[in-house]
Amino acid sequence: MANAQPLLSVRGVSKAFLGVSALENVDFTLKAGEVHALLGENGAGKSTLIKIITGAYRRDEGEVLLEGTPIFPRDVVDAQKLGIGTVYQEVNLLTNLTVAENLFLGRQPKRFGLTDVREMNRRSRAILDTYGLNIDVTAPLANFSVAIQQVVAIARAVDISGKVLVLDEPTASLDAHEVEMLFAVVRQLRERGMGIIFISHFLDQVYDIADTITVLRNGRLIDTVPVAGLDRLKLVSMMLGRQLEADVKRTIDPNTAKAEPLVSLRGLGKRGNIDPLDLDIRQGEVVGIAGLLGSGRTETAQLVFGIERADSGTISVAGTPVNMSSPRKAISHGFAFCPEDRKTDGIVGDLSVRENIIFALQAQRGWMRPLSRSEQEALADRYIAALDIRTSDREKPIKFLSGGNQQKVLLARWLATNPRFLILDEPTRGIDVGAHAEIIRLIIDLCERGMALLVISSELGELVGYSSRIIVLRDRKMVSELTGDEISTEHIMKAIASHGATGEAA
Amino acid sequence: MAVPTIVRERTPQIIVLAVILALNAIISPGFFSIEIQNDRLYGSLIDVLNRGAPVTLLAIGMTLVIATKGIDLSVGAVMAIVGAVAASLITSGYSLPATLAGALFVGLACGLWNGALVALLDIQPIIATLILMVAGRGIAQLITEGVILTFNDKPELIFVGSGSFLSLPMPVIIWIFVAILAILVVRRSALGLLIEAIGVNRRASTLSGVNSRVILLAVYAVSGLCAATAGVIAAADIKGADANNAGLWLEMDAILAVVIGGTSLLGGRFSLVGSLMGAMIIQSLNTGILLAGFPPEFNLIIKAAIILIILIVQSPASQAAMANFRASRQTVAIKTESREHAAR
Numbered sequence: 017m018a019n020a021q022p023l024l025s026v027r028g029v030s031k032a033f034l035g036v037s038a039l040e041n042v043d044f045t046l047k048a049g050e051v052h053a054l055l056g057e058n059g060a061g062k063s064t065l066i067k068i069i070t071g072a073y074r075r076d077e078g079e080v081l082l083e084g085t086p087i088f089p090r091d092v093v094d095a096q097k098l099g100i101g102t103v104y105q106e107v108n109l110l111t112n113l114t115v116a117e118n119l120f121l122g123r124q125p126k127r128f129g130l131t132d133v134r135e136m137n138r139r140s141r142a143i144l145d146t147y148g149l150n151i152d153v154t155a156p157l158a159n160f161s162v163a164i165q166q167v168v169a170i171a172r173a174v175d176i177s178g179k180v181l182v183l184d185e186p187t188a189s190l191d192a193h194e195v196e197m198l199f200a201v202v203r204q205l206r207e208r209g210m211g212i213i214f215i216s217h218f219l220d221q222v223y224d225i226a227d228t229i230t231v232l233r234n235g236r237l238i239d240t241v242p243v244a245g246l247d248r249l250k251l252v253s254m255m256l257g258r259q260l261e262a263d264v265k266r267t268i269d270p271n272t273a274k275a276e277p278l279v280s281l282r283g284l285g286k287r288g289n290i291d292p293l294d295l296d297i298r299q300g301e302v303v304g305i306a307g308l309l310g311s312g313r314t315e316t317a318q319l320v321f322g323i324e325r326a327d328s329g330t331i332s333v334a335g336t337p338v339n340m341s342s343p344r345k346a347i348s349h350g351f352a353f354c355p356e357d358r359k360t361d362g363i364v365g366d367l368s369v370r371e372n373i374i375f376a377l378q379a380q381r382g383w384m385r386p387l388s389r390s391e392q393e394a395l396a397d398r399y400i401a402a403l404d405i406r407t408s409d410r411e412k413p414i415k416f417l418s419g420g421n422q423q424k425v426l427l428a429r430w431l432a433t434n435p436r437f438l439i440l441d442e443p444t445r446g447i448d449v450g451a452h453a454e455i456i457r458l459i460i461d462l463c464e465r466g467m468a469l470l471v472i473s474s475e476l477g478e479l480v481g482y483s484s485r486i487i488v489l490r491d492r493k494m495v496s497e498l499t500g501d502e503i504s505t506e507h508i509m510k511a512i513a514s515h516g517a518t519g520e521a522a
Numbered sequence: 523m524a525v526p527t528i529v530r531e532r533t534p535q536i537i538v539l540a541v542i543l544a545l546n547a548i549i550s551p552g553f554f555s556i557e558i559q560n561d562r563l564y565g566s567l568i569d570v571l572n573r574g575a576p577v578t579l580l581a582i583g584m585t586l587v588i589a590t591k592g593i594d595l596s597v598g599a600v601m602a603i604v605g606a607v608a609a610s611l612i613t614s615g616y617s618l619p620a621t622l623a624g625a626l627f628v629g630l631a632c633g634l635w636n637g638a639l640v641a642l643l644d645i646q647p648i649i650a651t652l653i654l655m656v657a658g659r660g661i662a663q664l665i666t667e668g669v670i671l672t673f674n675d676k677p678e679l680i681f682v683g684s685g686s687f688l689s690l691p692m693p694v695i696i697w698i699f700v701a702i703l704a705i706l707v708v709r710r711s712a713l714g715l716l717i718e719a720i721g722v723n724r725r726a727s728t729l730s731g732v733n734s735r736v737i738l739l740a741v742y743a744v745s746g747l748c749a750a751t752a753g754v755i756a757a758a759d760i761k762g763a764d765a766n767n768a769g770l771w772l773e774m775d776a777i778l779a780v781v782i783g784g785t786s787l788l789g790g791r792f793s794l795v796g797s798l799m800g801a802m803i804i805q806s807l808n809t810g811i812l813l814a815g816f817p818p819e820f821n822l823i824i825k826a827a828i829i830l831i832i833l834i835v836q837s838p839a840s841q842a843a844m845a846n847f848r849a850s851r852q853t854v855a856i857k858t859e860s861r862e863h864a865a866r
Contacts, residue, residue: 323729347731361729366722366790371715378712379731386712429730 021084023048023211024069024100024180029078031064038064041078042237044230046180046211051202053214053226053243055255057448061235062215066182069213070102071095082179101173102182109169111158116140118157119172143171147201163194167201174205181205182213185446187221191308191474199225217446219248220477231255255449275299276335278468279437281320284329289315292328293494295487297437302459302469304483306476306508312492313472314356317439320470321353322346333437347380349437352430356441356472358419362426365415369407370396372414372425377432399428404454420451427458437468444475456482476505488512528795535783535799538832542803543567546810553813562686566809568694574805575693576601576752576769580776581783581797582697582704583633583745588780590741591721591789592640592647597749597776599658600632601769604753606665609673609763618678626750632658633746634739641738655773662765672762683758693755700751704744705794714792717741721789779804782832803832 026044030037039061046052056062067073069080071089079086082098089095092102109118116137117124124131125139140153147167157165166186173181183202187195202212202225216222222229223243231238231254238254277296285292290312297303305313318324320331322340330337333349340346343353355361364372373396374387381387387395396410403424407417414425423443430438440459444452460482463469473479479486480503488496488511496511498504529536546566547553556565580597587594608625616624632654639650673679685692708714719727720734728734752772757763781787782803783796807828811821834840 321729343729344731344733353729355729360723361726364719364722364726367715367719371719375715375719375727376730378715379727379733381712383711383713383716383737386710386715 022046022081023050023083025081025084026065026069027079027081029065029068029075029080031068031073031076037235039068039235042232042235043240044237045240046213047228048211049206049209050228051206051212051214051226053216053222053229054232055215055222055229055251056232056238057255057450060232060255062232063184064235065232066102066184066213066215069095069180070100070182096173096177099177099179100182101177101180102184103166103169103173103186104184109157109165109172111165112156114154115144115151115157115160115168116153118168119143119153119175121172123176143175144168147171147204161194163190163197166190166198170198170201170205174210178210180211180213182215184215185217186214187216187218193308195221217448217452218475219251223248252449277332278334279320279470280332280335282330282332284316284319284326284331286315286319286324286327289324289492290319290489291493293487295494297468297470299436299468300463300466301484302463302471302482304479304486305470305472305489306479306486306512307489308512311489311512313489314441315492316489317353317441317470317472320346321351321439323353344379347376347433350435351437351439352376352433352435353439354423354426354430354441354443356445358422358426363414363422366413368411369400369405369414369417369425370410373399373428373432376429380433395432396428399425399432403428403458418448418451420447420455423447423455424451427455431462435467437470438462439470439472441472442474443471444473444478476508479508480505531793532784532796532799534836535796535803538782538835539799539803539806542806542810542828546806546813549810550813558689561689562691563689566813568691570802570805570809571694572691573809574801575697576756576772577775577779577804578697578798578801579700579748579752579755580745580772581779581801582701582794583741583748584773584776585780585783585785585792585794585797586704586708586717586741587647587745588777588785588787589717589721589789589792590738591724592738592741593651593777593787594636594742594745594749595648595651595773596632596636596654596658597745597752598769598771598773599655599662600629600746600749601753601756601772602662602763602765603632603658603665604629604750605757605763605768606662606671606765608679608754608757609671610665612673612676612679613671621679622682622754625754626747629746629748629750629753630743631746632749633743636746637739637742640742641735659765662763662768666763666765668765670762670764674761679754679758680761681758683755683761693759696751696755700748701794701798708794713737718790718792721792775804776801778829782829782836784836804829 022045024046026042028041028043029039030041031039042061042065044065054062054065064073068075071091071094081087082100087098089098089100110121113121119140120136125135126132127135137153144151144153149164149167151160151164157168170181186198190198206212214222214226226243228240228242229246229251230240231251233255275298277298279297281293281295283292283294293316295303305316307313315324319326320340322342322345325341331340332338338345338349346353364375370392374392377395378387393410399405400407400410405424405428406421414422417425443455443459447455456478459469459471463482471479471483483503486498486503486508487494488498488508490512498507498511543553550566553566556563556567558564584594584597604625607628608621611621611624612618636651636654639645639653640647682692687695708717716727716732716737719732720737724734753769756768779800780797781800783793783798783800785792785796807825811824816824
């Protein structure tokens with residue numbers, strides 16, 4: 017297996033856009049039978065490098081060698097034919113077609129000039145069998161979970177290309193079990209001798225699956241190192257170019273636990289969404305919600321914020337029961353909610369950073385009482401500075417900002433309303449390491465200034481770091497409440513697994 | 523250098539309008555001449571402003587509806603209904619204020635009907651407003667009892683269509699007043715921002731506390747009121763209510779005016795000034811084609827061809843091509859500059 021010649025070799029590649037350098041003299045070597053993680057903050061040049069390898073961009077300088085031969089892919093299809101396939105975070109398949117049709121789209125087996133459906137289904141079954149996936153290939157792809165769709169996308173890419181597989185944040189929308197399933201497939205492909213380039217923001221996953229790590233920063237190569245024995249702090253400082261303070265568990269003031277609860281849920285639930293649960297959240301407290309995807313985490317937040325109507329139980333604010341019938345109602349009680357899906361539920365893409373920041377406050381004031389332009393600009397500038405939002409201009413449409421900066425704008429939108437109670441659903445998902453640390457710092461800071469927070473996160477280490485208490489949900493039920501010394505990743509995992517974890521995937 | 527923002531943003535519309543007016547002037551040399559007779563301004567330009575009143579009014583309401591990612595196909599039919607209501611009220615002996623109030627009320631009710639279907643029942647706007655578009659002319663015929671209801675003996679209502687005030691025809695006064703009112707209300711309050719936000723992302727807007735349903739209801743209601751105003755003017759102009767032909771196809775002209783004015787059918791950012799210019803562009807075209815004396819069968823084809831040219835120039839594809847062209851010239855400039863630096 018130990019082949020002297022690398023599978024894919026990038027030498028001295030540079031790329032500039034309108035005179036701005038995006039990639040400078042970067043080397044990258046991928047061996048056969050290797051999972052090679054490509055890491056860096058947003059804007060480090062990861063996607064530019066990937067797009068050069070997969071033919072979406074053309075390099076200005078340098079060379080790309082595939083099995084020793086220089087290649088010049090004209091476009092993505094050309095790169096696929098050469099043997100380089102790509103699977104993106106959002107599955108680029110047609111979910112209304114069957115699994116088999118997706119696998120063979122554009123290259124269907126023909127018989128008398130017509131698609132030979134039987135042959136196509138037979139071959140699809142054979143292909144998926146090799147991944148240990150035994151599903152109905154004649155069912156529409158939409159019937160299956162995102163994880164299975166990812167595997168189908170990988171199977172298609174491997175079947176077409178077969179030498180190099182690029183996985184661009186494939187795990188961003190998967191839960192822990194699904195990630196494990198995907199990684200099993202990746203490991204199998206590694207055994208077969210493929211070279212796999214893996215891009216992810218999740219360091220745990222990188223340590224789990226990758227053999228080698230290449231770190232880019234500001235368009236330059238920082239280093240390529242084997243994963244074995246690589247210190248995490250060292251890796252993070254390579255990515256950031258500065259030292260990051262080690263993660264410590266926050267010391268919690270024992271007095272907050274005795275205070276009167278600001279928000280009390282009593283038997284709050286909705287059939288098919290979340291079973292009735294009791295929960296108190298006090299000022300100066302971060303309550304974490306842990307659980308797998310689909311365990312009822314987001315559903316709980318939606319009941320509290322009035323997006324969905326509960327069919328049982330009550331919500332009290334400062335001791336008074338309230339009718340939480342709409343987000344407007346919730347906001348009038350001083351609630352705020354940063355949703356998980358920033359794109360569809362959070363940002364108003366075409367509007368400027370300024371307008372997005374003042375948006376919730378303006379909605380709360382009503383259309384008759386507009387904030388003046390100077391008030392808007394002052395608010396926007398204040399939060400751009402306070403949260404270190406990286407934008408060239410406060411009038412820039414928010415859709416052009418990176419994920420981390422969009423998240424900060426959404427936080428600013430809610431902080432501008434001066435809320436008493438802030439709900440954050442996956443506040444650090446899909447954002448770069450730098451913004452990640454800043455958002456965690458902000459959560460702790462807000463809490464220390466007396467705000468009540470409810471935070472949902474899949475990053476257990478992170479939850480453990482800042483939560484005063486953690487509730488664990490499983491199968492739409494609250495199964496555990498961890499306080500004090502019980503708060504640890506291990507306890508959360510145990511709680512999730514405790515009642516026999518079944519029925520996760522597909 | 524100090525070009526007002528509004529001029530900079532509407533440059534394409536200004537250029538198109540100028541070109542069409544210039545063509546009109548070539549076709550009919552007296553196009554720009556304006557004279558005063560009986561204390562009232564006359565001339566082709568005044569005629570453009572006057573004849574354009576219904577489409578302009580419809581375009582104001584349509585702009586707000588389109589900004590919320592909706593569309594209102596019923597405005598032409600609402601004009602017919604309101605014209606019929608106004609004619610039957612005035613012929614039944616009601617006073618002018620009562621007639622106008624009744625007409626506007628019916629327009630408002632039509633708008634609220636559309637708004638309820640869209641905002642409360644979540645029916646797609648194109649289907650929701652299609653219902654009234656289809657039913658509207660039938661309703662108008664029921665009101666007029668199948669005849670053209672004339673009111674030649676009611677000068678007070680006729681004045682709304684052909685009278686003048688401050689030397690300007692009444693329809694011009696009315697649309698300018700409505701336009702200024704709409705622009706002030708939308709831009710001086712936060713309504714414009716909230717409308718644009720709903721058009722870009724209704725769910726995110728609702729989650730941020732915007733009362734999306736009320737605002738959607740309001741924009742369709744405004745569209746109904748604008749259509750009612752246009753309906754009264756159209757009826758007063760011909761001194762009668764024609765259920766079959768009043769406002770026929772004008773919803774299409776209004777949508778075109780909005781699109782030419784630079785507001786996207788995908789919702790979001792909108793420009794009332796742009797839509798007004800769009801309406802004026804369409805009316806200048808209509809007037810120009812009439813003045814040129816083309817056989818009538820060519821009118822619609824010529825109009826369509828010119829609108830096609832305008833839309834091609836505005837299309838994202840040609841905008842991108844223009845941007846590329848500009849960018850490449852810039853890089854060339856940068857490169858020559860750096861070469862000059864190197865030479866030194």
